[in-house]
Amino acid sequence: xxxxxxxxxxxxxxxxxxxxxxxxxxxxxxxxxxxxxxxxxxxxxxxxxxxxxxxxxxxxxxxxxxxxxxxxxxxxxxxxxxxxxxxxxxxxxxxxxxxxxxxxxxxxxxxxxxxxxxxxxxxxxxxxxxxxxxxxxxxxxxxxxxxxxxxxxxxxxxxxxxxxxxxxxxxxxxxxxxxxxxxxxxxxxxxxxxxxxxxxxxxxxxxxxxxxxxxxxxxxxxxxxxxxxxxxxxxxxxxxxxxxxxxxxxxxxxxxxxxxxxxxxxxxxxxxxxxxxxxxxxxxxxxxxxxxxxxxxxxxxxxxxxxxxxxxxxxxxxxxxxxxxxxxxxxxxxxxxxxxxxxxxxxxxxxxxxxxxxxxxxxxxxxxxxxxxxxxxxxxxxxxxxxxxxxxxxxxxxxxxxxxxxxxxxxxxxxxxxxxxxxxxxxxxxxxxxxxxxxxxxxxxxxxxxxxxxxxxxxxxxxxxxxxxxxxxxxxxxxxxxxxxxxxxxxxxxxxxxxxxxxxxxxxxxxxxxxxxxxxxxxxxxxxxxxxxxxxxxxxxxxxxxxxxxxxxxxxxxxxxxxxxxxxxxxxxxxxxxxxxxxxxxxxxxxxxxxxxxxxxxxxxxxxxxxxxxxxxxxxxxxxxxxxxxxxxxxxxxxxxxxxxxxxxxxxxxxxxxxxxxxxxxxxxxxxxxxxxxxxxxxxx
Amino acid sequence: xxxxxxxxxxxxxxxxxxxxxxxxxxxxxxxxxxxxxxxxxxxxxxxxxxxxxxxxxxxxxxxxxxxxxxxxxxxxxxxxxxxxxxxxxxxxxxxxxxxxxxxxxxxxxxxxxxxxxxxxxxxxxxxxxxxxxxxxxxxxxxxxxxxxxxxxxxxxxxxxxxxxxxxxxxxxxxxxxxxxxxxxxxxxxxxxxxxxxxxxxxxxxxxxxxxxxxxxxxxxxxxxxxxxxxxxxxxxxxxxxxxxxxxxxxxxxxxxxxxxxxxxxxxxxxxxxxxxxxxxxxxxxxxxxxxxxxxxxxxxx
Numbered sequence: 001x002x003x004x005x006x007x008x009x010x011x012x013x014x015x016x017x018x019x020x021x022x023x024x025x026x027x028x029x030x031x032x033x034x035x036x037x038x039x040x041x042x043x044x045x046x047x048x049x050x051x052x053x054x055x056x057x058x059x060x061x062x063x064x065x066x067x068x069x070x071x072x073x074x075x076x077x078x079x080x081x082x083x084x085x086x087x088x089x090x091x092x093x094x095x096x097x098x099x100x101x102x103x104x105x106x107x108x109x110x111x112x113x114x115x116x117x118x119x120x121x122x123x124x125x126x127x128x129x130x131x132x133x134x135x136x137x138x139x140x141x142x143x144x145x146x147x148x149x150x151x152x153x154x155x156x157x158x159x160x161x162x163x164x165x166x167x168x169x170x171x172x173x174x175x176x177x178x179x180x181x182x183x184x185x186x187x188x189x190x191x192x193x194x195x196x197x198x199x200x201x202x203x204x205x206x207x208x209x210x211x212x213x214x215x216x217x218x219x220x221x222x223x224x225x226x227x228x229x230x231x232x233x234x235x236x237x238x239x240x241x242x243x244x245x246x247x248x249x250x251x252x253x254x255x256x257x258x259x260x261x262x263x264x265x266x267x268x269x270x271x272x273x274x275x276x277x278x279x280x281x282x283x284x285x286x287x288x289x290x291x292x293x294x295x296x297x298x299x300x301x302x303x304x305x306x307x308x309x310x311x312x313x314x315x316x317x318x319x320x321x322x323x324x325x326x327x328x329x330x331x332x333x334x335x336x337x338x339x340x341x342x343x344x345x346x347x348x349x350x351x352x353x354x355x356x357x358x359x360x361x362x363x364x365x366x367x368x369x370x371x372x373x374x375x376x377x378x379x380x381x382x383x384x385x386x387x388x389x390x391x392x393x394x395x396x397x398x399x400x401x402x403x404x405x406x407x408x409x410x411x412x413x414x415x416x417x418x419x420x421x422x423x424x425x426x427x428x429x430x431x432x433x434x435x436x437x438x439x440x441x442x443x444x445x446x447x448x449x450x451x452x453x454x455x456x457x458x459x460x461x462x463x464x465x466x467x468x469x470x471x472x473x474x475x476x477x478x479x480x481x482x483x484x485x486x487x488x489x490x491x492x493x494x495x496x497x498x499x500x501x502x503x504x505x506x507x508x509x510x511x512x513x514x515x516x517x518x519x520x521x522x523x524x525x526x527x528x529x530x531x532x533x534x535x536x537x538x539x540x541x542x543x544x545x546x547x548x549x550x551x552x553x554x555x556x557x558x559x560x561x562x563x564x565x566x567x568x569x570x571x572x573x574x575x576x577x578x579x580x581x582x583x584x585x586x587x588x589x590x591x592x593x594x595x596x597x598x599x600x601x602x603x604x605x606x607x608x609x610x611x612x613x614x615x616x617x618x619x620x621x622x623x624x625x626x627x628x629x630x631x632x633x634x635x636x637x638x639x640x641x642x643x644x645x646x647x648x649x650x651x652x653x654x655x656x657x658x659x660x661x662x663x664x665x666x667x668x669x670x671x672x673x674x675x676x677x678x679x680x681x682x683x684x685x
Numbered sequence: 686x687x688x689x690x691x692x693x694x695x696x697x698x699x700x701x702x703x704x705x706x707x708x709x710x711x712x713x714x715x716x717x718x719x720x721x722x723x724x725x726x727x728x729x730x731x732x733x734x735x736x737x738x739x740x741x742x743x744x745x746x747x748x749x750x751x752x753x754x755x756x757x758x759x760x761x762x763x764x765x766x767x768x769x770x771x772x773x774x775x776x777x778x779x780x781x782x783x784x785x786x787x788x789x790x791x792x793x794x795x796x797x798x799x800x801x802x803x804x805x806x807x808x809x810x811x812x813x814x815x816x817x818x819x820x821x822x823x824x825x826x827x828x829x830x831x832x833x834x835x836x837x838x839x840x841x842x843x844x845x846x847x848x849x850x851x852x853x854x855x856x857x858x859x860x861x862x863x864x865x866x867x868x869x870x871x872x873x874x875x876x877x878x879x880x881x882x883x884x885x886x887x888x889x890x891x892x893x894x895x896x897x898x899x900x901x902x903x904x905x906x907x908x909x910x911x912x913x914x915x916x917x918x919x920x921x922x923x924x925x926x927x928x929x930x931x932x933x934x935x936x937x938x939x940x941x942x943x944x945x946x947x948x949x950x951x952x953x954x955x956x957x958x959x960x961x962x963x964x965x966x967x968x969x970x971x972x973x974x975x976x977x978x979x980x981x982x983x984x985x986x
Contacts, residue, residue: 561881565762567748568747568762569756569757570761608866609866612869612870614874615874617869618869619874622878624882633878637882640887655897655898657826658825658901661825669908672928
């Protein structure tokens, strides 16, 4: 009864919307027929309950202008009989699927339930409900696909029909509706793989299917299944690590034979966690890009290379490989042929087809790109004999991570590693034309070098922290980490607080838009000789550093008490940065400046506790040589100098005139023997 | 005693006798020119003045390596600063003691202020000094005899008042620099800069004057060469006194006060000590002059 009630309410609605539709369509015949039908409905209403036939439904639904509403949206409810007839469901009653309309009255309710596939396809439906898609749909995810999203509704065709949405050729497009790049599903749902459809279409499978029309090739559903799609983390998934071999083997039945050299067949399935799964080598969706050719087991290589006496035919250097070193290296899980690519397993000497040197960038692609841009990389590209390749720094079979203290790239070992070429007299130092000298020695004595190499503080800046590991470039390159523009941020990697202060200061290009050259960290702190900023040596030297640009102001500073004391070599006096700040120097108009009107007394009070406003009026850069700027000092100085000259001139003349007379007088005294007597008495004492 | 006698006694050294207690007696009549207090004050003055000069010059000529060396010798600029201020304190004490001594003498001699200031033995310039000065110039130019100098010569009076002037100028500016926070409470900040210039240049004048002009006038002029120790011993042989200060001698005879001033000569060991001290002071003074000339002329900044 409940259904009927809703039906009654729905009826009026249908009629009303009908009328609107009619006026819109404007066909007299249709109006007439509609009125008739409505009338008939009213007549038969009390009779009710009978099984509709398809023709009953089609009475209304053959009208291609027929519309209804679903969730408040107007939709066409026209059913194309031809389409239906050519679908797999031809001959099936409408109510077989639209079960909720069975025995319903005319006109039936609005917001008809979804067609029920489950009634017939119960097995498949059960799978679907457990799948990723089904679970999402049950949760009400509006992006989750329902049966008809893949299969269609009245137009459902069999999988063998090439016009079917689920024909193998159409499947990538079908899945791509939701899974191609940029779709809401790819963006908003947690899907690890990217460019799925694109990669697939370029893969050997995709190419076979889409370009060559090979419909037996693997398409999305071949691996993921059609209905019980599960994430690879689900142990029941067809693409779970444990199951992937079986999934692939559905087509590649003989794959174990093909891979026999890589994996001892049986183990593959028994201990899936120990051995690589297909996708470890053949990336999903990129199946063609095989990491290494066909499979070449390390043992096959070691058959020869385990021999200590094996030598290259050309330069006779040893080709012996200590496999234990490889196994204890960072690459213990990587097979020989993955790096030494180009082997031909079918050859007696599989390696005879290797033509290329080991290319690390086949795995370490991004680092390889960086390296190519670097000075090392550009020299290497020019075949410069001095250019270091990957192995110069990282080693070959013995590669260890940078966390391993035995690794040459362990922070503490890096200075020595770079020193191999950059120490004075070595290959890189010889061709270096810049101003830095004794780089390694200076670094070792610097605060960074001492911290790293003497105190063993591994977070201390080592060569690569400033120069980068793979993208090192000369300082005049704009991309260089040590380009003047980039130095603050390079140092700021560790000294972040100082970088923040500095970038708000007058010395920073970010703050000061000037054409003049601005100082960066290394102008004051040096590049490799960096010493503690609180050391005496630094404190004294910093004034010369400021003076390199601020010549006049620095020289007048040395005329004042502060400057004179520091000139004597003492630091317990105001030096440039004590008043101006070190990294936060600002023009005095800036309210944050240490020398701004509002702050200057406080600045003086740092040393002169009782300083007052007038005290701050002391000229800290005074000179008595500037009558315009400092008239008082100028005239005082010349007044004093005048007095001095006057006194000395008068006294000097007096003395000079006196001298000859005094000599004469002495002679007279001598005659009287008074001098002698005096001298003798003095000598005898 | 005539001069021949003196020569004889000198040759035979019979003017010197060794007493039983080991002390040496010099049989020579000497006259005391400086009281014990004045001699002590002068020694203190020398010590403080040289200390002030050395420590002060390290700052004034901080651009010379000598300054760096000396500053280190004094144990750093801070210790040098303490030495400088302590020496200044001694100088003030010397100055004040001298003033008190003058007042004491005035009371002792029961003189009015006018008498005290303007009598013949006063340090104030008077008409006689002008006459002495003009006569001296005449003597220098060969237009007259050596003037008969009295108790104080005009150049001695000049030196004396130069100290007064120096104490006032250097002392006041020095105090300003010593307590800048206090003085800027009622003076603008640039006064400190001005005080620095005055203090430094007046000190240059003082050291320059003392270590050249004063040294010449009292020690280096040929008749006294290499030094006159009278300021330390306080006494000179009567014979020498007669020739050097004929006027004063004459006056003492007239007043009949000569006997009052006659004293025994000091022990040779005392004289020797005085001379060692004198040499140290002289050499330090000359060194400072050389340093000043080097700093001002050769490496001036």
